[in-house]
Amino acid sequence: MLTDTPRQLTVIRDRSDKVFRGVIRAGGSTVLVIMVLVGSFLAFRASQALNKAGWSFFTEQAWEPDAGKFGIAAVIVGTILIATVAIVVTLPLSLGTALFITEYAPRKLRSFLVSIVDLMAAIPSVVFGLWGFFFLQQSIVPVSRWISQYFGWIPGLGVTGVDPTDPLATTTVYTSSTFIAGIVVGIMVTPIVTSIMREVFSQTPVGEREGALALGATRWAMIRNVVLPFGQGGIIGGTMLGLGRALGETIAVYMIISPVFFIQPNILQNGASSVAALIALRYGESTEMGLSALMAAGLALFTMTLIVNFGASIVVSRSRSGAAS
Amino acid sequence: MGISNEPKRTLGGIRVGDLLSILGAAVAAFSLTIVLTTQVAPITGGIAFFVLWYLLFVGFYALLVSIDDSKTFVIDRVVAVLVTSLGVLLFSILIFVIVFVIARGAEALPYLSFYTEDMGFAGPLDPISVGGVGHAIAGSLIQISIALAITIPLGIAAAVYLNEIPGRFSRFVRTIVEAMTALPSIVAGLFIFATAILMFGLPKSGLAASLAISVMMLPIMIRSADVVLRLVPQTLKEASIGLGASQWKTVWNVVLPTSRSGLTTSIILATARGIGETSPVLLTSGFTAELNVNPLESPMVSLPLAIFQFVKSPEPTMIARGFGTAAVLMLLVLTLFVIARIIGGMTPEKSSRARRRRAEFFGWFATITRKVTSPIRRRITNVEEPS
Numbered sequence: 203m204l205t206d207t208p209r210q211l212t213v214i215r216d217r218s219d220k221v222f223r224g225v226i227r228a229g230g231s232t233v234l235v236i237m238v239l240v241g242s243f244l245a246f247r248a249s250q251a252l253n254k255a256g257w258s259f260f261t262e263q264a265w266e267p268d269a270g271k272f273g274i275a276a277v278i279v280g281t282i283l284i285a286t287v288a289i290v291v292t293l294p295l296s297l298g299t300a301l302f303i304t305e306y307a308p309r310k311l312r313s314f315l316v317s318i319v320d321l322m323a324a325i326p327s328v329v330f331g332l333w334g335f336f337f338l339q340q341s342i343v344p345v346s347r348w349i350s351q352y353f354g355w356i357p358g359l360g361v362t363g364v365d366p367t368d369p370l371a372t373t374t375v376y377t378s379s380t381f382i383a384g385i386v387v388g389i390m391v392t393p394i395v396t397s398i399m400r401e402v403f404s405q406t407p408v409g410e411r412e413g414a415l416a417l418g419a420t421r422w423a424m425i426r427n428v429v430l431p432f433g434q435g436g437i438i439g440g441t442m443l444g445l446g447r448a449l450g451e452t453i454a455v456y457m458i459i460s461p462v463f464f465i466q467p468n469i470l471q472n473g474a475s476s477v478a479a480l481i482a483l484r485y486g487e488s489t490e491m492g493l494s495a496l497m498a499a500g501l502a503l504f505t506m507t508l509i510v511n512f513g514a515s516i517v518v519s520r521s522r523s524g525a526a527s
Numbered sequence: 528m529g530i531s532n533e534p535k536r537t538l539g540g541i542r543v544g545d546l547l548s549i550l551g552a553a554v555a556a557f558s559l560t561i562v563l564t565t566q567v568a569p570i571t572g573g574i575a576f577f578v579l580w581y582l583l584f585v586g587f588y589a590l591l592v593s594i595d596d597s598k599t600f601v602i603d604r605v606v607a608v609l610v611t612s613l614g615v616l617l618f619s620i621l622i623f624v625i626v627f628v629i630a631r632g633a634e635a636l637p638y639l640s641f642y643t644e645d646m647g648f649a650g651p652l653d654p655i656s657v658g659g660v661g662h663a664i665a666g667s668l669i670q671i672s673i674a675l676a677i678t679i680p681l682g683i684a685a686a687v688y689l690n691e692i693p694g695r696f697s698r699f700v701r702t703i704v705e706a707m708t709a710l711p712s713i714v715a716g717l718f719i720f721a722t723a724i725l726m727f728g729l730p731k732s733g734l735a736a737s738l739a740i741s742v743m744m745l746p747i748m749i750r751s752a753d754v755v756l757r758l759v760p761q762t763l764k765e766a767s768i769g770l771g772a773s774q775w776k777t778v779w780n781v782v783l784p785t786s787r788s789g790l791t792t793s794i795i796l797a798t799a800r801g802i803g804e805t806s807p808v809l810l811t812s813g814f815t816a817e818l819n820v821n822p823l824e825s826p827m828v829s830l831p832l833a834i835f836q837f838v839k840s841p842e843p844t845m846i847a848r849g850f851g852t853a854a855v856l857m858l859l860v861l862t863l864f865v866i867a868r869i870i871g872g873m874t875p876e877k878s879s880r881a882r883r884r885r886a887e888f889f890g891w892f893a894t895i896t897r898k899v900t901s902p903i904r905r906r907i908t909n910v911e912e913p914s
Contacts, residue, residue, distance in 0.1 A: 215774070222775035226691060229684025233745060234700045237707045240718050240742060247721060298613025306611055315618070321864050322621045324796065326803025328831045329853050332838060333624045336631065336846075345574055389620055396617070420603035450711030452806035453835065478713045478806065485720060485810050493721060500714040511709040 241504075248498035251491065259498065265463045265480065267495035274499050279465050280380065280475030281449055281503070287384020287469060288448040292392045293441055299392070300399035305425060316400065322393035331454035334386035339377055339458065342385070346376040346470045361471045378460040380474040386458060387448045395444035402436025403429055435521020442514035446507045452478035477503040548591040549608075556583035585609070628853045634844075635851030642855070646816035651842045660852045662818035663833035666733060667859070669822055670812070670829055671802050673737035678744050679794060686752035687778060690759075701753065707746040715743040716807030724811065731813030733822030736829065739807035748797040755789030756782065788870050795867035799860050805831035830856040 215223070252259055255272060262273025303315045346361075354360040361375060406429050414424040430437075455476045461483060462473035477499050484496060560580040585608060592604045634655055635641050641659040649658025685704070689697050719739040723729040759782050767777040783790070813826025814836055821827075828836075830852055837849030 218775045219773045222778070223692060226684050226688040229681055230688035230692075230697060230700050233681055233685040233749065234703055236742070236745070237703050240707070240710065240715070243718060243722065244714070295613055295617050298610050299617045301610045302614030306607060307614070315614075317868065318618065318621075321861065324799040324803070324860050324864055325621075325624075326805070326831055326853075326856055326860065328803070328805045328834050329628055329857060330624065332834065332850065332853055333627055335838070337627055341574070348575070389624075392617060393621070420599055422603040422606040423599070425606075446709055450709075450713070452711070452713040453809070453831075457835070457838075478711055481713050481717055482806060482809060485717060493725070496717060497721065500711070500717050503711055504709065504714055507709040507711060508706055512706070515705065 244497055244501045244504065247494050248501040251494040251498040254491070255495075255498075263464045265484070265495075267492040268489055270491075272495050274477065274502055276463050276465050277475045277477045277480050277499065278502065278506075279467075281477050281506075283380045283467075283469055284384045284387060284455060284474065284476055285445055285448040287381060288388035288391060289441060289445055291385055291388030292395055292444055292448075295388075296392045296395040296399055296440070296444070297437065299396045300403055301425065301429075303396075303400050304403040305421065305429070316397075319393050319396050319400070323397055325390075325393075327390055327451060327454045328457075330386055330390040331457040334382060334454060335457045338382055338386060342382055343373045343376045346379065346381060347373070350376075350470050358467050358469055360468055362468065363471075375472050376470060378458060378472050378474070380459070380466065380469040383455045383458045383474055383476075384469070386454050387451050390451065390454060391444040391447045394447065395440045398440030398443060399433065399436050402433040402440070406432045432522060435518050439514045439518035439521070442510050442517065446510045446514070449507050449510065450478060450503065451476075452482055455479050456482050544595075545604075549588060552584050552587035552591055555587045556580050559583050581612070625857065628850055628857065632847060632850030632852070632854040634847040636854060641848075641851060645818040647818070649816075651840055651845050653844070655844050655847060658848075660830070660833055660848070660855065662815070663828050663830045663852060664855065665818060665820060666812070666827045667802055667829040667831075667856075669820065669827065670733050670737045670740060670808070671798060673734065673822060674740040674744060674801055675794070675798065677737070677741045678748055678797070682745055682748040682752060682794075682797075683790065685749050686756055687782075689749075689753050690756045690782075691774065691778060704746050704749050704753075708750055710743070710746070711806075712743050712804050713806040713810070715739055716810035718742060719807070720810040730824050731811060731826050732824055733812060733819070733827035736808045736812035736827065737822065739811045740801045740804065743804060743807055744797045744801040747800060748793055751793035751796065752790055755786050755793055758789070759785050792867045792871035795863050795870070799863045799867075802829075802863070803831055803856060803860055805835055808832050809835065830859070 251267070251272075254270060255262070259273045261275050262271060263276040265272050265277070299319070303312060303319070307315055349359055350361040363375060410428045410432070411424060414428050415421075419427065455474075456479040459474040459476065459479060460472060461475050461479060463475065466473050466475070481496050481500055484492065557580060560576060560583055563579065564576060585605060588608060589601055589605050593601045596604075629636075638656050638659070640656060642664065643661045644657075644659040645662035646658045646660075647662075685700070689701050716739045719735055719742065723735050723738055724731060729735050763781050763785060764777055767781045768774075772780065808829050809832060812829060812832060814832065815826040815828055819825055819827045834849050834852045834856065837845050837852060840846065
């Protein structure tokens with residue numbers, strides 16, 4: 203009997219391979235350097251402002267860096283409120299549309315609808331900003347007014363400085379609000395979220411679908427017991443990715459809101475704030491300290507979107523539908 | 528053979544009863560809404576009327592279904608109506624956004640000068656036939672070209688690296704790239720503004736804008752290209768290496784051609800993102816009303832930034848110009864997207880299927896020709912052709 207010892211495998215690479223591996227390694231390293239540079243530069247410049255402001259950076263609402271009085275309490279709360287409104291708009295819309303495309307739409311129409319949704323995801327945000335500023339701004343006022351009139355007792359939905367029962371009261375108090383910005387951002391991110399959810403729903407194993415239907419389930423019972431549990435990861439992950447986009451959105455928000463630097467809890471009322479809009483508003487007139495403070499705000503925003511995005515990818519990869527893909 | 532004699536049954540489809548109950552519920556809800564809004568509680572506004580009608584419609588429909596069917600079916604039908612209307616709602620909103628923008632910009636679109644001239648001599652009070660956005664179109668194309676010249680080699684090389692040299696370091700690179708896809712575009716702009724412009728003294732220019740767009744596009748492109756390259760079957764690579772090809776030959780002759788359509792799609796989709804993003808450009812390119820084709824100095828405006836500046840003006844003609852520019856930008860994105868779809872649709876199987884179909888067609892053509900010409904040929908050569 204022959205006893206074979208495991209042989210040592212050596213790879214001899216020729217010159218073209220060495221060059222090739224060197225080039226792609228250089229490409230990967232360059233990308234890494236750029237990305238790390240962006241992150242560390244942000245962190246370095248932000249640290250100057252953070253050192254000066256200390257912990258008050260997270261509690262101060264005003265934004266006067268040159269007076270040494272600045273903090274992100276107002277803008278972060280504003281950003282989160284806008285993103286919350288956006289998610290409330292986008293979740294039912296995208297879930298419904300994704301189910302409509304995969305389960306209810308006529309089979310011939312499906313691939314067309316899929317292309318439309320993917321195309322909509324590529325529409326520039328400035329276009330949505332135009333629509334929000336010139337159309338939604340006016341037409342949403344009666345809705346805002348109605349909500350504040352009947353649900354004003356719920357914290358956050360009230361409006362101060364106007365009597366909602368007075369039909370002749372000025373309507374400007376309802377414009378440029380968190381509510382409107384949130385709706386526009388929500389509609390803007392819906393195609394992306396829909397696209398992710400649809401992708402996951404369409405991967406549901408056919409055998410399980412048919413099994414449920416063969417056992418006598420109605421279409422909704424099949425969806426609730428097979429498609430939704432299977433696509434759970436995609437629903438949560440897709441929504442979180444949409445949330446990440448909504449947090450970082452600049453131009454559509456900047457066009458609509460009228461910025462304020464105090465915590466505005468009333469989402470229907472004029473005046474809102476967001477970190478990205480703050481940067482777009484103040485970058486030009488900034489001094490050294492002002493720029494550093496903006497960097498700190500940008501870093502805070504980046505940290506937030508980073509956590510949301512990583513959370514999303516963890517949720518998706520742990521779910522059943524994500525493990526296969 | 529008894530099975531084949533049975534008539535084929537249609538599965539699914541819409542029954543007449545279903546249609547009638549939807550129609551009946553719609554009409555009943557409409558009538559009741561009119562009664563409510565005019566007689567009981569005067570509610571004005573189209574949105575309120577529609578919402579009330581819709582709620583009543585769902586209620587009536589549930590009631591109608593519950594006459595014939597059990598609770599399970601009622602829920603099934605109501606959910607079907609809700610899901611369908613959510614889908615229809617989203618599609619109508621999105622189509623409305625596009626139609627609204629094009630309709631408001633329609634005033635500016637018919638003039639040829641709108642696409643060729645710049646705004647150098649056109650003031651806010653000039654009619655819309657004077658001046659145009661030629662400078663913004665040129666600026667957008669120049670900026671995106673520079674950005675692509677930076678991102679395509681870097682991005683594709685990095686994506687190939689992630690797949691070809693796996694290890695701890697490439698895993699680390701992948702994690703960092705994935706993290707950077709979360710970078711808000713305004714922060715990318717702020718980074719270039721603080722480094723290239725303030726630290727290195729680069730003027731606000733097309734080059735600075737391209738750099739900002741590149742920082743934003745690079746992670747998006749690498750991530751999607753990485754996914755595409757991962758889909759190349761391992762067996763193909765092993766076959767190539769097994770035949771004695773080097774790693775470089777394998778990548779060049781097997782991996783890249785196999786994933787060509789996917790790579791092109793990922794490049795084009797990143798381009799569509801880059802060309803439409805306003806916020807990095809807002810901080811870095813500066814603003815000008817004149818045509819500037821030199822990316823190295825003086826401001827250079829692009830389409831999204833031009834839109835943003837036009838609609839700041841209170842003049843109606845300027846706002847119409849802004850909407851017209853938005854329509855041009857959307858057309859540009861749409862063109863890119865359609866190209867991506869066509870290329871992305873061309874999988875290797877599909878193109879080989881098309882080739883086979885072509886071959887079949889030519890084969891059929893050859894048979895026909897032979898049939899037609901064989902009597903003639905026989906007559907000429909006097910030789911019996913084997914049938």
